[in-house]
Amino acid sequence: MAISKVWPIVLALTAGSAFAREAATPSECQARASQPAIAGILAKVARNPDDLRAQVALADAWSDAGCYNEAVGVLQRAVGAHPEIADLQTRLRVAKSLVGEEHFFDDLDRADREAKLKRDAFRCDNLADLDACREAVVVKPDDPALLTALGDALMRAKRPSEALQPYRRAEALTSDTGAVAEKIRLAEALLPELSTAVPAGGGSANARLVRAVPTPAPRRYSNVSPDGQSH
Numbered sequence: 001m002a003i004s005k006v007w008p009i010v011l012a013l014t015a016g017s018a019f020a021r022e023a024a025t026p027s028e029c030q031a032r033a034s035q036p037a038i039a040g041i042l043a044k045v046a047r048n049p050d051d052l053r054a055q056v057a058l059a060d061a062w063s064d065a066g067c068y069n070e071a072v073g074v075l076q077r078a079v080g081a082h083p084e085i086a087d088l089q090t091r092l093r094v095a096k097s098l099v100g101e102e103h104f105f106d107d108l109d110r111a112d113r114e115a116k117l118k119r120d121a122f123r124c125d126n127l128a129d130l131d132a133c134r135e136a137v138v139v140k141p142d143d144p145a146l147l148t149a150l151g152d153a154l155m156r157a158k159r160p161s162e163a164l165q166p167y168r169r170a171e172a173l174t175s176d177t178g179a180v181a182e183k184i185r186l187a188e189a190l191l192p193e194l195s196t197a198v199p200a201g202g203g204s205a206n207a208r209l210v211r212a213v214p215t216p217a218p219r220r221y222s223n224v225s226p227d228g229q230s231h
Helices: 003-015 026-032 036-047 052-064 068-081 086-127 130-139 144-156 160-173 177-189 205-212
Strands: none
Touching: 036 052, 052 068, 052 086, 068 086, 086 130, 086 144, 130 144, 144 160, 144 177, 160 177
């Protein structure tokens, strides 16, 4: 194809391009490859890899779907085949910048999540903030230190029965089980059914309950009618 004929094609397609959609995930892009808007152009490019119109249309379709990595790949091949077309190189730079921008915001989001986790962990461990504890454990559900801190916060809130679950989970995840086992013992000792004071003389809880129930007086049966009763 002559360069003079290529230029109008590329410029016309560039005017309709929209590199502004929110980036899609890799799994979303994989699914969109089977949708008609992209599948048809993919088939056209596969039939004729030198068709510049189809390549540019495919790059547009990928970018409209938010699949900027795929658009970059298509434009890199187009630039490799037509390095003399400056407009293709401009489009490639735009697509690459959007990929870089996507990674930039991903990094910002990751940094925000890590900073929030640190704040929640600090408030949980040092201030017994139950909401902070729970949010930290949601992010790192298998962290024995956070689970133990959640249990400690629940104990400080006088909720030993709820503290047992994170304590037992922490005990299953840590190699240093002695300290957690002691916390479990203390929590169990504070449970309502175990905290009833033992009366003098000791005895089991069941025995105390038996003694607490009054024993009815035995009934007496006799053939002699009570005084004053007539038949």
